[in-house]
Structure formats: structure tokens, C-alpha cells
Amino acid sequence: MSLFPRGLSAASRASEVSSEPRAPQMSTEPVSEQPRPPPPRHRVPEEAPRMLHAPTTREEMWTRAESLAWRLSAELGMPVRLAVTDNRSTMVSFRRGGNALQLRLHHMFLDAPEPVVRAVADYAGRGHRTAGVLLDEYIRGQQPRIRQVRRETDADLNPRGRCFDLQALYNNVNATFFEDVIQARIGWGRLPPRRRRKSIRLGVYDHQTREIRIHPALDRPEVPAFFVEFIVFHEMLHQLFPSTGRGGRRVHHPRAFRERERTYPHYAAALRWERENLGVLLRG
Numbered sequence: 001m002s003l004f005p006r007g008l009s010a011a012s013r014a015s016e017v018s019s020e021p022r023a024p025q026m027s028t029e030p031v032s033e034q035p036r037p038p039p040p041r042h043r044v045p046e047e048a049p050r051m052l053h054a055p056t057t058r059e060e061m062w063t064r065a066e067s068l069a070w071r072l073s074a075e076l077g078m079p080v081r082l083a084v085t086d087n088r089s090t091m092v093s094f095r096r097g098g099n100a101l102q103l104r105l106h107h108m109f110l111d112a113p114e115p116v117v118r119a120v121a122d123y124a125g126r127g128h129r130t131a132g133v134l135l136d137e138y139i140r141g142q143q144p145r146i147r148q149v150r151r152e153t154d155a156d157l158n159p160r161g162r163c164f165d166l167q168a169l170y171n172n173v174n175a176t177f178f179e180d181v182i183q184a185r186i187g188w189g190r191l192p193p194r195r196r197r198k199s200i201r202l203g204v205y206d207h208q209t210r211e212i213r214i215h216p217a218l219d220r221p222e223v224p225a226f227f228v229e230f231i232v233f234h235e236m237l238h239q240l241f242p243s244t245g246r247g248g249r250r251v252h253h254p255r256a257f258r259e260r261e262r263t264y265p266h267y268a269a270a271l272r273w274e275r276e277n278l279g280v281l282l283r284g
Contacts, residue, residue, distance in 0.1 A: 064111070068109065080099060081100055082104075083105075084104075084110065088208055089204075091108070091135075091146075092105060094124070108139070108150065111137065119135050119138075154162050157187025157211060161188050162219055163219050164218070166214055166228075170236070172229075173233050177236075177263075184210040186213075188216050188233065200217065202218060202231050204237065205236075205238040211220060212232070212236065218231065222277075226266040226270060227270050227273050237257055238252075238258070241253075241257035241260065271275050
């Protein structure tokens with residue numbers, strides 16, 4: 001999953017937290033895939049070496065989630081607000097602040113052994129990025145538990161907005177810059193709840209389903225067409241240049257990706273417009 005525009009996730013870095021443990025707050029309802037401002041996410045690798053079973057009942061999931069939330073809270077000495085997801089692409093995401101850790105984990109972590117739980121605490125709660133190596137290894141071994149197909153309840157991809165037709169933009173970009181080799185579906189993402197944001201994810205590409213979703217904040221008359229086209233171009237590049245591993249970390253924008261991205265004719269103008277209008281996008 002790409003984070004765009006770059007650099008915005010810095011606003012969600014850790015703040016001072018209390019060292020006194022308190023009861024975790026949690027929800028086991030599956031959560032929607034709305035744009036959020038967490039630090040880097042763990043992505044799904046391609047390997048699928050073995051099959052395990054996810055919790056089959058709501059009661060069982062609640063019990064395991066409650067146990068995991070308490071373990072993390074005791075490990076970190078702070079409240080943990082845990083949401084268990086069935087996300088297909090983002091396995092770990094979090095936000096630190098307000099003397100609590102807001103954590104979203106795929107249900108595979110409900111059965112995680114103690115070293116993996118500690119790695120989650122280190123990565124999300126303490127900001128130890130080296131813990132991501134162990135998390136990536138665990139996710140690789142659990143990939144068969146990740147839902148491979150869209151559910152009927154998943155939002156349909158609708159490319160036609162009030163101001164921009166994403167399908168038309170996609171077709172033009174594909175013909176102009178990719179010789180029509182990109183094969184993906186595109187549409188506007190869900191409109192998130194209106195709230196104050198510190199960062200925004202303008203586009204996302206799902207490698208498993210080959211779907212591109214664009215944030216609806218861009219479907220406005222004050223947003224220039226070349227900028228929307230640039231975001232579409234950026235997400236299409238992910239199909240040509242998938243994430244790579246480097247030093248135990250996933251690199252979502254390898255060097256070849258960045259070099260190709262700079263070939264977009266309005267690259268400099270798009271970055272300039274992004275800088276000058278970030279406040280507008282965050283309010284959208």
C-alpha cells in the first residue's frame with residue numbers, strides 16, 4: 001500500500017505516553033479500510049507456505065482479542081485500543097498519542113506467539129523499526145489466512161465522481177505512459193468521517209486484487225486535473241515496481257519506481273501544488 005504524499009506520516013509519530021498500565025479499550029468489529037495516518041505498514045508478501053485457521057466465532061475472537069490487548073498493554077505500560085481487522089493488504093497499522101496506543105491488527109495476530117507479540121509492542125508502541133523484521137517473517141507464514149477475494153460487502157469501485165472520471169484518466173495514462181500494459185480496476189475510495197486529520201493517503205494500490213482507490217478529497221473543482229492524473233500515475237507504477245525487501249524492511253518505492261515517477265511531465269508542478277495545498281486536502 002503506498003503512502004502518498006510522502007512525508008505526511010511524520011505527524012503520527014510517538015508522543016509522550018504514561019508509564020502506568022491501564023485497562024485496554026478495544027473493538028473486535030472489522031474496521032473499514034479508510035485512509036489513516038499511521039507510520040509505515042507491513043504489506044503482504046507473495047509466499048504462502050502453510051495454512052492456519054482463523055477464529056470462527058465472534059465470541060472466540062473477542063476472547064483472544066481481549067487477551068492480546070491486555071498482553072500488549074502490560075508489555076507497554078499504557079492503554080491499548082485494539083481493533084481486529086480482516087484487511088487484505090495492511091496487517092499492522094497504529095497511531096500513538098493521547099497517552100494510548102491505537103492499534104489495528106489482522107486477526108492472524110490473535111494466535112501470535114510471545115516473541116511476535118513483543119515485536120508488535122516494540123514496533124508500534126516503542127517505535128523500534130527493527131522489530132519489523134520479525135513481523136514480516138510472521139506475516140509471510142500466515143498469508144493463507146489473509147482473505148484473497150473481495151467480499152460482497154466491500155465497497156464497489158466507482159470511477160465516476162462529481163468532477164473527475166477516474167476511468168478516463170486511467171485509460172489516458174495507461175496509453176500515454178505504459179503502452180496499455182497496466183491491468184487494474186480503479187475507483188474512488190470511501191468518504192471518511194469528517195474529522196481533523198494530520199495526514200492523508202491520496203491513493204492506494206492493492207496487489208492482490210489489482211485495484212486502485214483514490215481518495216475522494218481529490219474529487220473537487222479546485223484540484224487540478226494534472227494532479228489527480230499524477231496520483232493515478234503513481235499508483236499504476238506500483239504494478240510495475242512492487243515492494244522489495246531491504247535490510248529486513250519492505251521498501252514500497254524502490255529506486256526504479258522513483259526514477260520512473262520523475263518522468264511524469266508535470267512531476268515538479270504536482271509536488272509544488274501538493275505542498276501549497278496540503279491544508280485544503282486535509283480539510284477535504
